[in-house]
Amino acid sequence: MSNTVDIRGLVLEILLDIAKNGEYSHTALAHVLEKYQYLEKKDRAFMTRVVEGVLENQIALDYVLDHFSKVPTAKMKPAIRCILRSAVYQLRFMDAVPDAAACSEAVRLAKKKGFSNLSGFVNGVLRNIARNKEEPAMPDQKQDPLRYLSVRYSIPEWMIQMWEAEFSYHFENAADFHQMETMLAAFQAPAPITIRTDTSRITPQTLMERLKAEGASCIWPGGPDAGMAGSLFAELPYALQITGCDYLKALPSFKEGLFYVQDASSMLVVEAANPKPHEFVVDVCAAPGGKAIHAAQKMQGTGRVLARDLTPYKAGLLLENKGRCHAKNMEVQVWDARVFDKALEGQADVVVADLPCSGLGVMRRKKDIRYHMTPAYMESLVQLQREILMTVSRYVKPGGRMVYSTCTIHKEENEGNALWFAKQCPDFQLTSGRQILPGESGADGFYIAQFFRRPSQAL
Numbered sequence: 001m002s003n004t005v006d007i008r009g010l011v012l013e014i015l016l017d018i019a020k021n022g023e024y025s026h027t028a029l030a031h032v033l034e035k036y037q038y039l040e041k042k043d044r045a046f047m048t049r050v051v052e053g054v055l056e057n058q059i060a061l062d063y064v065l066d067h068f069s070k071v072p073t074a075k076m077k078p079a080i081r082c083i084l085r086s087a088v089y090q091l092r093f094m095d096a097v098p099d100a101a102a103c104s105e106a107v108r109l110a111k112k113k114g115f116s117n118l119s120g121f122v123n124g125v126l127r128n129i130a131r132n133k134e135e136p137a138m139p140d141q142k143q144d145p146l147r148y149l150s151v152r153y154s155i156p157e158w159m160i161q162m163w164e165a166e167f168s169y170h171f172e173n174a175a176d177f178h179q180m181e182t183m184l185a186a187f188q189a190p191a192p193i194t195i196r197t198d199t200s201r202i203t204p205q206t207l208m209e210r211l212k213a214e215g216a217s218c219i220w221p222g223g224p225d226a227g228m229a230g231s232l233f234a235e236l237p238y239a240l241q242i243t244g245c246d247y248l249k250a251l252p253s254f255k256e257g258l259f260y261v262q263d264a265s266s267m268l269v270v271e272a273a274n275p276k277p278h279e280f281v282v283d284v285c286a287a288p289g290g291k292a293i294h295a296a297q298k299m300q301g302t303g304r305v306l307a308r309d310l311t312p313y314k315a316g317l318l319l320e321n322k323g324r325c326h327a328k329n330m331e332v333q334v335w336d337a338r339v340f341d342k343a344l345e346g347q348a349d350v351v352v353a354d355l356p357c358s359g360l361g362v363m364r365r366k367k368d369i370r371y372h373m374t375p376a377y378m379e380s381l382v383q384l385q386r387e388i389l390m391t392v393s394r395y396v397k398p399g400g401r402m403v404y405s406t407c408t409i410h411k412e413e414n415e416g417n418a419l420w421f422a423k424q425c426p427d428f429q430l431t432s433g434r435q436i437l438p439g440e441s442g443a444d445g446f447y448i449a450q451f452f453r454r455p456s457q458a459l
Contacts, residue, residue, distance in 0.1 A: 058203050069084075083113075189364060193261060197258070204240060257326055265445070273450075286389075293321060349397060354405045359373075389417070
């Protein structure tokens with residue numbers, strides 16, 4: 001560990017920022033990693049693993065703590081709760097960390113945060129956990145499958161019950177239980193760094209050579225020798241996956257915009273939209289810009305891509321990525337997608353509506369979503385999505401297309417909204433709907449629906 005920077009102290013501050021201030025985990029971690037770029041790779045890796053590990057296993061960690069502590073985790077002070085979760089994660093999941101170090105560092109942090117009076121409590125709980133590595137036993141899988149799945153994969157019980165109902169699973173059926181467990185396990189699998197090659201400037205083969213020269217290893221899942229027939233990557237011959245890179249933004253090929261970091265599922269949205277040269281594409285919720293830039297590049301620099309988002313901050317992200325990726329046929333505007341723009345009525349060949357959603361398909365990347373999301377908030381998102389769809393669909397010209405997509409697994413937001421919109425707007429034909437489950441070919445969970453506006457419909 002670094003002699004000048006308190007690495008475990010930084011971990012604690014990140015966890016508190018997430019728990020107390022509502023900061024998104026991936027954002028909080030990224031800010032600290034960017035600020036401390038100069039740290040050794042092992043220190044940055046330690047921070048990342050503990051922060052992500054605590055969030056990924058929070059229900060399981062609390063299950064252990066509640067077994068050994070007289071004070072339930074729900075009633076602990078936030079700092080003590082975060083210190084204990086972090087230490088238990090190191091005790092139970094990180095063999096390279098000595099038990100004594102995990103315990104003594106937790107005590108040190110408790111004192112540093114002004115809780116010297118609780119340092120004995122912290123020390124006692126952790127040393128008891130360290131001595132009893134096999135306790136507590138997991139909930140019984142057959143007697144209480146819901147509780148077992150919730151603790152084993154740290155997913156709230158209400159969320160599992162929702163999917164059980166939506167997929168018509170019956171946990172007494174071994175095949176159904178296995179299907180659910182496979183999906184939940186995907187949320188704990190490492191999220192690959194998938195990139196999309198700008199094939200107008202470089203081939204995937206040449207980019208692989210560049211990345212190797214820059215010190216990053218990569219694979220080509222959709223390449224001719226990959227044997228990925230039938231997978232998502234067979235549809236994405238320009239997609240690569242990077243490994244062994246500590247700070248991706250430092251790579252010269254990244255700075256030159258030769259690739260864009262984007263999950264395979266997200267790439268499929270623009271494949272579904274299928275923008276052609278000289279067309280007019282409107283991306284209504286575009287930040288940070290992956291789909292808009294993808295469309296601009298598929299149009300070979302011709303036509304026009306109008307990328308909009310709600311705030312100047314998001315527009316700034318779009319402009320930054322537009323410049324880096326040389327997307328000269330892309331225009332950026334600040335615009336609320338709920339507000340109708342008369343000037344665009346019936347003008348667009350393609351509307352891309354990748355809308356705000358509950359994000360349950362990307363929990364392996366945004367691990368805290370599972371703890372912040374509620375059924376009530378998800379219902380409010382369904383209504384927001386419908387409002388936006390009814391507004392932006394009016395931009396599609398007769399004979400044009402609209403793609404509706406989300407990065408979630410929630411029937412109401414996905415198939416439910418697609419069918420609702422098709423019923424509300426009979427001039428639009430729902431031509432396809434596709435639910436990608438987490439872990440499918442290593443991709444994030446996504447939903448993609450294609451609509452075609454009948455040419456006979458007058459505006």
